[in-house]
Amino acid sequence: MTESAYRTIRLHALGDILREHRRSRRNFRALVEGDVCYTYEQFDVRVNRLANLLRAKGMRKGERLLWMGQNSHRLLECLLAAAKLGAICCPANWRMSESEMAAVIEDFAPHVIIWQEAEVGDTVRAARGKVKDEHCWIQHDSDGPDSYEALLAIQSDRDDEERIEPELPVLAVYTAAFGGRPSAALITHSAVMYQNLIIGRVQGVDESSVNLNSGPMCHIATLMTTLAVFHHGGCNAFIARMNAEDVLKCIEKERVTHAFLPPPTIEQIRAINAEGKYDVSSCWATADAQEYNGNPMVAPASSPWGRNFGGYGQTEVMGMFSMRAFGGSTMAGRPISMVQVRIVDETGQDVPPGETGEIVVRGALVMSGYFDRDRPGEENETRSRDGWHHTNDLGKREEDGSLVFVGPKTTIIKSAAENVYPAEVENCLRTHPAVADVCVIGVPDPKWEQSVKAVVVLRSDASATPEELIEHCKARIASYKKPRFVDFADALPKAGFVVDRKAVDAAFGGGGYPKAH
Amino acid sequence: MTESAYRTIRLHALGDILREHRRSRRNFRALVEGDVCYTYEQFDVRVNRLANLLRAKGMRKGERLLWMGQNSHRLLECLLAAAKLGAICCPANWRMSESEMAAVIEDFAPHVIIWQEAEVGDTVRAARGKVKDEHCWIQHDSDGPDSYEALLAIQSDRDDEERIEPELPVLAVYTAAFGGRPSAALITHSAVMYQNLIIGRVQGVDESSVNLNSGPMCHIATLMTTLAVFHHGGCNAFIARMNAEDVLKCIEKERVTHAFLPPPTIEQIRAINAEGKYDVSSCWATADAQEYNGNPMVAPASSPWGRNFGGYGQTEVMGMFSMRAFGGSTMAGRPISMVQVRIVDETGQDVPPGETGEIVVRGALVMSGYFDRDRPGEENETRSRDGWHHTNDLGKREEDGSLVFVGPKTTIIKSAAENVYPAEVENCLRTHPAVADVCVIGVPDPKWEQSVKAVVVLRSDASATPEELIEHCKARIASYKKPRFVDFADALPKAGFVVDRKAVDAAFGGGGYPKAH
Structure with missing residues (x-):
C-alpha cells in the first residue's frame, strides 16, 4: 500500500517538468x-x-501522433501533450516524397496527424490519397474552424495530472534505412531527461538560454538541444526551416545563445553578415569564435562543448553518447556516464584496445526498440543481441579508454571468408602523410570473390607509390585487409559532404558492396 | 520478446557506472x-x-548491509557491491550510543554488518551484546583471517553482471526522529544517478576532480558529492573523521578539489594554515576564496555552486532539491528539474505566493519510502499524502517562483484552534532591522492554551520596543501569529549551530512545544 504510494510519488516525466516550470518560471x-x-x-x-x-x-x-510539418512551437506542444497523455509524438521529415510519407503513415499508424499547408501541403495531400482513411487530420497553419488553433481555443485547459511512467516512449524518430526501410526509434521519457541533464551541462544550457531551432526538428541532433533548453526552463525560438537571413534576424531579435547551424549555413551567414548588418553578439562573442567555424551545434564558447567540441552517437541512443567534453584524447571522447560501451568481434567477444570491432551499447539512453519491428528477423531482434544494442558502427578504444568511430559496419567488402570494412582500411590510409582523401572498394576476384582496392587522392605537395601505401597498411592492419590495388584520382565524387561510394565503385572497376550479413 | 530485450538493454544502475569506468578510465x-x-x-x-x-x-x-565504522574507501566498496547485488547499504552514524546502535541493528535487520575496531569497537561490541545473534559480522580494520581484506583476497573477482532495476533502493540513510525514532530513507539507484548529474554540474565535478570525504559519510550532504565524483570518474579520498590537520595534509598530498568542511573546521584550518604550512591551492585559488568562508560543501569557485551558493533539501529527497545555482532570488533558489514542489495548507490546497505552508514534493529524487514503516499510521503513510511527499518543513514561494525555507513544521505553538509555527514568526521578526536573533516560544495561557512570546536579541547598534516588534509582525502575518509578549536577551542558548529551543523555553516561561498533529 505505502510502497506503491511512494512509487507513484517518484514518477517524473516530461509533462511534470512543464508543470514545475509553470510554478517556478511562470512568466x-x-x-x-x-x-x-x-x-x-x-x-x-x-x-x-x-x-x-x-x-x-x-x-x-501508447498511441501515436505524427507531425507532418516544418519547425514550429506547435511541434513542441505536440510532444508535451503526448508526454502528458503517455502517447508518442513523431516529427516526420517534411522533405519526404509522397510515397515515403505514405509509407511512414502506414508504418507508424498514428491516431492523429498534425499537418501543414505551407511548402508541405501538396505532398501531404498526395500521401493522404494513398493511405486508408483511418486517421484524424488536423492542420496547424490555418485559421479555419477545424484548425489546430481553433480546436485548441474551445478546449478546457484542465490538467488531469495523469501519472506517466518515465520508461514509456514519448518520442519517435525515423532513422537510416539499414534494413532497406526507415524504422522509428522509440525514445523514453527517462532517456530524454538523462540526456537533457547531460546536454544541458555540456552545452551550458540554463534558464537564461535562448535556443534557435534552425536545424530540422525531425533530427535528434536538433532535438537534443531543444529538449535540454526546455528541461532547464530556457526559451526555444523557431524558424520554419533553415534560412541564413532568418537565422540572423532571429539571433538579433531574440538574443539567441544556442543554435544548430551546419557549415553551409555558417558560410551564408558569413557572407550576409560580413559587414555586421545583424548583431550576433549574443551567440558569438567574436566573429571568429570557435563554434562559428563549422561546429553544427552552436553553444557558448565557454561551455564544455565549446571548449571540447566532438562526440559520437546515433538516434537509437538519444543522440550523442560519447563526448570529448567528458574527457579522452579522440574526437569521440569517452562514453557518457549513463551508458556502457564495448567493442566486440563477430562472436560478441571484446576486442583489445586499438583493434576495430562493432560498437555495442547498453544503458539508460538506449531506445526502447523500433516501433513495430518485433517479428523474427526484424530490427528489434537483429540489433539487440546478448543484452547489447548493436550500433552497426565500427569503432575502437584507445589505450586511455577514448572511443574512435571508424565507420559504418554495413558497408563491407567480401574477401574469401573475411569481411573487410572499407572504413577501417580508409582510416589506416588516412594516417599516411601523403593521403588527402581515400575510398576503398572491392573489385571482382575470381578466386577471393572480391579484392581490396584503394582509390587515393594524394596531397598536392606529396607523393607515394601504390607499394608504399600497401606496405603502410600491412604494418598496421591484418594482411587480408590491406589493398591489393591502389589507384590514384584527382578528387573523389561526393554526395553531399561524404564520398559517393557507388560512384567511386562504378568508376574504378568495383563490384559493389555486398549486403552485410 | 524483443520489447523485453530492449528493456533489459536499457537497465543502468550504479554498478554499471563502475563497469564502464573500468573500460573508459581503467588507470x-x-x-x-x-x-x-x-x-x-x-x-x-x-x-x-x-x-x-x-x-x-x-x-x-533486497537484503541489507550495515556499515558501522567511520569514513573509508571500504564503505564506497560496500555501497557498490550492494549495488551490483541489488541490495541496500546503510552507512550508520558511528557516533551513536550502544543502545541507539542496537536499535538500528534491530530496525534495519541487516544480513551483514561491516564494523570497525578503531574508536567504535567498544560501542559495537556492547550493541552486539544487546541484539539477537542473527547477523554476519565482518571487521574491516583488521588483518586477521576473518577480516574484510582477508575474506576479499580469497574470493573470485568474477562479475556476473546481474541486471539491476534502477528503481530498486541501494542506499539507506537514517534521518531525524520526527516520529520519535529515526527511520531509514531508502534511496534508489535512479535518484542517486539523477542527483549525481545535477550535483556534478552544480559543483563542477568531472573526471579530474579529487573529493575529500571529510564530512561524515552517514550524512547525505557528504554522500551527494562522494557519489557525484564517483559517477563522473573522479577520485574520492577518505579520512576516517573530520580533523583539520588531516584535511590539510590530504588537500596538499592528493591535490583535493572538493571537500565537505563545516565552519568550525574552516576556522581550525585558518588557524593551522595561517602561515601557509600546507599548499591548499588545488582547493582554493586564494585564501579568501568565497567557499573558504563557511560554505560547507567546498566546490571550485568557478562552479555554479561556488558562484551561487545555497539550496534546500532533505535526506528523503536525496539531499538538495532546490538550488540557487538554477536561478531564483532566494537562498533556496528554484526547484531542480527532476522534482515538482508545491506549498500547501493543512487541507493540501496550494497557498498563494508569499504565504507560508508545508513544502511537498514529488519526482525522481524522492526516496522509495522509509524502511519498514508500512504499518497504518507509520511514516510511510503519514508522510505520503495525495501523491506528494510531505517534507514536514514550512516554506513559501516568492512571486518569481523562488523557494523560501521557513522552518520545521513539527515545532508548533497551540493558540486556541490555531497552530502557530515559531519559524514563521521568527522569520518575520528577522526582517526587522533591529533584530539580531530571535526564538519564539509558547507561554501557558488559561484561555488560549498558549500565547506567542518572542525572545529577541537586538543588534548592538539598534533599539526597538516590544510594541514596535509586535506591530511589525501584525503588518506582515496573520494577527493570531503575532507575539503577544516580547522579552529581550543578550544572547540565545545554542545547541551546536542552532538555537536550543528547549533551553529558551525553560528560561523564559514557556510551556513546551506541543507535539505536532
Missing part, C-alpha cells in the same frame, strides 16, 4: 516564433488544451 | 586513503570480490 519566455511569444504558464495551458483535444479525438496512452 | 585513481590508492580497475575488482563474498554469506537482492 519566463518558453516559446518564440515570429511575433508569437508564450510564457511557461501559457505553454502549459496550451499543452493542457491540446492534450484534452487529443483525448477528445480518442487518443490514448 | 584513473578511484579511491585514495592514506597510502592506499586503487584505480578504477582495482576498485571494480575489489567490488566484484566483495559482491561474491556477500553472496557467499547468503546475501540476496
Whole structure:
C-alpha cells in the first residue's frame, strides 16, 4: 500500500517538468516564433488544451501522433501533450516524397496527424490519397474552424495530472534505412531527461538560454538541444526551416545563445553578415569564435562543448553518447556516464584496445526498440543481441579508454571468408602523410570473390607509390585487409559532404558492396 | 520478446557506472586513503570480490548491509557491491550510543554488518551484546583471517553482471526522529544517478576532480558529492573523521578539489594554515576564496555552486532539491528539474505566493519510502499524502517562483484552534532591522492554551520596543501569529549551530512545544 504510494510519488516525466516550470518560471519566455511569444504558464495551458483535444479525438496512452510539418512551437506542444497523455509524438521529415510519407503513415499508424499547408501541403495531400482513411487530420497553419488553433481555443485547459511512467516512449524518430526501410526509434521519457541533464551541462544550457531551432526538428541532433533548453526552463525560438537571413534576424531579435547551424549555413551567414548588418553578439562573442567555424551545434564558447567540441552517437541512443567534453584524447571522447560501451568481434567477444570491432551499447539512453519491428528477423531482434544494442558502427578504444568511430559496419567488402570494412582500411590510409582523401572498394576476384582496392587522392605537395601505401597498411592492419590495388584520382565524387561510394565503385572497376550479413 | 530485450538493454544502475569506468578510465585513481590508492580497475575488482563474498554469506537482492565504522574507501566498496547485488547499504552514524546502535541493528535487520575496531569497537561490541545473534559480522580494520581484506583476497573477482532495476533502493540513510525514532530513507539507484548529474554540474565535478570525504559519510550532504565524483570518474579520498590537520595534509598530498568542511573546521584550518604550512591551492585559488568562508560543501569557485551558493533539501529527497545555482532570488533558489514542489495548507490546497505552508514534493529524487514503516499510521503513510511527499518543513514561494525555507513544521505553538509555527514568526521578526536573533516560544495561557512570546536579541547598534516588534509582525502575518509578549536577551542558548529551543523555553516561561498533529 505505502510502497506503491511512494512509487507513484517518484514518477517524473516530461509533462511534470512543464508543470514545475509553470510554478517556478511562470512568466519566463518558453516559446518564440515570429511575433508569437508564450510564457511557461501559457505553454502549459496550451499543452493542457491540446492534450484534452487529443483525448477528445480518442487518443490514448501508447498511441501515436505524427507531425507532418516544418519547425514550429506547435511541434513542441505536440510532444508535451503526448508526454502528458503517455502517447508518442513523431516529427516526420517534411522533405519526404509522397510515397515515403505514405509509407511512414502506414508504418507508424498514428491516431492523429498534425499537418501543414505551407511548402508541405501538396505532398501531404498526395500521401493522404494513398493511405486508408483511418486517421484524424488536423492542420496547424490555418485559421479555419477545424484548425489546430481553433480546436485548441474551445478546449478546457484542465490538467488531469495523469501519472506517466518515465520508461514509456514519448518520442519517435525515423532513422537510416539499414534494413532497406526507415524504422522509428522509440525514445523514453527517462532517456530524454538523462540526456537533457547531460546536454544541458555540456552545452551550458540554463534558464537564461535562448535556443534557435534552425536545424530540422525531425533530427535528434536538433532535438537534443531543444529538449535540454526546455528541461532547464530556457526559451526555444523557431524558424520554419533553415534560412541564413532568418537565422540572423532571429539571433538579433531574440538574443539567441544556442543554435544548430551546419557549415553551409555558417558560410551564408558569413557572407550576409560580413559587414555586421545583424548583431550576433549574443551567440558569438567574436566573429571568429570557435563554434562559428563549422561546429553544427552552436553553444557558448565557454561551455564544455565549446571548449571540447566532438562526440559520437546515433538516434537509437538519444543522440550523442560519447563526448570529448567528458574527457579522452579522440574526437569521440569517452562514453557518457549513463551508458556502457564495448567493442566486440563477430562472436560478441571484446576486442583489445586499438583493434576495430562493432560498437555495442547498453544503458539508460538506449531506445526502447523500433516501433513495430518485433517479428523474427526484424530490427528489434537483429540489433539487440546478448543484452547489447548493436550500433552497426565500427569503432575502437584507445589505450586511455577514448572511443574512435571508424565507420559504418554495413558497408563491407567480401574477401574469401573475411569481411573487410572499407572504413577501417580508409582510416589506416588516412594516417599516411601523403593521403588527402581515400575510398576503398572491392573489385571482382575470381578466386577471393572480391579484392581490396584503394582509390587515393594524394596531397598536392606529396607523393607515394601504390607499394608504399600497401606496405603502410600491412604494418598496421591484418594482411587480408590491406589493398591489393591502389589507384590514384584527382578528387573523389561526393554526395553531399561524404564520398559517393557507388560512384567511386562504378568508376574504378568495383563490384559493389555486398549486403552485410 | 524483443520489447523485453530492449528493456533489459536499457537497465543502468550504479554498478554499471563502475563497469564502464573500468573500460573508459581503467588507470584513473578511484579511491585514495592514506597510502592506499586503487584505480578504477582495482576498485571494480575489489567490488566484484566483495559482491561474491556477500553472496557467499547468503546475501540476496533486497537484503541489507550495515556499515558501522567511520569514513573509508571500504564503505564506497560496500555501497557498490550492494549495488551490483541489488541490495541496500546503510552507512550508520558511528557516533551513536550502544543502545541507539542496537536499535538500528534491530530496525534495519541487516544480513551483514561491516564494523570497525578503531574508536567504535567498544560501542559495537556492547550493541552486539544487546541484539539477537542473527547477523554476519565482518571487521574491516583488521588483518586477521576473518577480516574484510582477508575474506576479499580469497574470493573470485568474477562479475556476473546481474541486471539491476534502477528503481530498486541501494542506499539507506537514517534521518531525524520526527516520529520519535529515526527511520531509514531508502534511496534508489535512479535518484542517486539523477542527483549525481545535477550535483556534478552544480559543483563542477568531472573526471579530474579529487573529493575529500571529510564530512561524515552517514550524512547525505557528504554522500551527494562522494557519489557525484564517483559517477563522473573522479577520485574520492577518505579520512576516517573530520580533523583539520588531516584535511590539510590530504588537500596538499592528493591535490583535493572538493571537500565537505563545516565552519568550525574552516576556522581550525585558518588557524593551522595561517602561515601557509600546507599548499591548499588545488582547493582554493586564494585564501579568501568565497567557499573558504563557511560554505560547507567546498566546490571550485568557478562552479555554479561556488558562484551561487545555497539550496534546500532533505535526506528523503536525496539531499538538495532546490538550488540557487538554477536561478531564483532566494537562498533556496528554484526547484531542480527532476522534482515538482508545491506549498500547501493543512487541507493540501496550494497557498498563494508569499504565504507560508508545508513544502511537498514529488519526482525522481524522492526516496522509495522509509524502511519498514508500512504499518497504518507509520511514516510511510503519514508522510505520503495525495501523491506528494510531505517534507514536514514550512516554506513559501516568492512571486518569481523562488523557494523560501521557513522552518520545521513539527515545532508548533497551540493558540486556541490555531497552530502557530515559531519559524514563521521568527522569520518575520528577522526582517526587522533591529533584530539580531530571535526564538519564539509558547507561554501557558488559561484561555488560549498558549500565547506567542518572542525572545529577541537586538543588534548592538539598534533599539526597538516590544510594541514596535509586535506591530511589525501584525503588518506582515496573520494577527493570531503575532507575539503577544516580547522579552529581550543578550544572547540565545545554542545547541551546536542552532538555537536550543528547549533551553529558551525553560528560561523564559514557556510551556513546551506541543507535539505536532
